[in-house]
Amino acid sequence: MRGTLYIVAAPSGAGKSSIVNAVLARDPNIRLSISFTSRQPRPGERHAEHYHFVSAQEFEAMVEAGDFFEYARVHGDWKGSARQSVEPFLAAGKDVLLEIDWQGARQVRSKVPDAVSVFILPPSRQALESRMRTRGQDSEATIRQRLDAAREEMSHYGEFDYVIVNEVFDTAVEEMCAIFLASRLRREPQVARHSRLITALLADEG
Missing domain, CATH: 3.30.63.10 (Guanylate Kinase phosphate binding domain)
Structure with missing residues (x-):
């Protein structure tokens, strides 16, 4: 059974990497590309x-x-x-997570239409700016550039299957885990995973 490709995107400073790392620590069935x-x-x-x-x-x-x-x-x-x-792991039945931007997500969806995509939003623009400054890694000019880019990036949220607002970190992690769990319980992967069981349950014993 082919693995599922997950796409996670967000503007810089929305907490994407922190959420992804927390989810990966809890879910051993997903490999980060x-x-x-x-x-x-x-x-x-x-x-x-x-x-x-x-x-x-x-x-x-x-x-x-x-x-x-x-x-x-x-x-x-x-x-x-x-x-x-990406491809060898999907072919081997492993789930793969791509932590990318909306441009990359658009390319991936054109090649893998059944990819499951998630967009992470900050709770406010003020929170986004605060998180950028807290990192202490970028100059003022770079921060202004990233804030301008963030607005453009966030305008593409509608291209994704799911949207998470990262207001409370633990809640955002729980919500992403729930998305992955629900995805695995879709009919097609469940039929592939439990084909023998389903055949046995539906067998005519008469």
């Missing part, structure tokens, strides 16, 4: 754990070679999900 990026690592980020950090030239060579499942230019840098990080 580690994205490639051409930007420099932020403090505390490690290669092959948070991202695969490559040069812009290396990234563009991978694009030319058709190595990416999806890719986009985000805040002036390239970011994408390599096919080898």
Whole structure:
């Protein structure tokens, strides 16, 4: 049975990575796809754990070679999900989560129409700005740029299957876990998972 592809997107500062990490810690049945990026690592980020950090030239060579499942230019840098990080696991029946932006999500949906997509919103624009500043990793100019970009990103929430408002962190984590559980209980994957049981239950014993 082929695995399910999950897409999670959000504007910068909405708490996407924190929610995803908390969900992954609770749900061992989902594998996170580690994205490639051409930007420099932020403090505390490690290669092959948070991202695969490559040069812009290396990234563009991978694009030319058709190595990416999806890719986009985000805040002036390239970011994408390599096919080898996604397709083999789906084919083996494993669920894969893509933590990407709306541009990448649009590309993925065109290739995998049955992907399950989730968009995370902040409780207010003030909260979004506060979270960006609390990280203490970006300059004032970068923060203003990200706030402007966030409004554009949030305008695409309607392209996603589910929307979570990250007001209370623990609640947002519970809601995302509920989405994954409900997805696994859909008729088609349940029929594939329990085909023998269903056949036995419906067998004519007369």
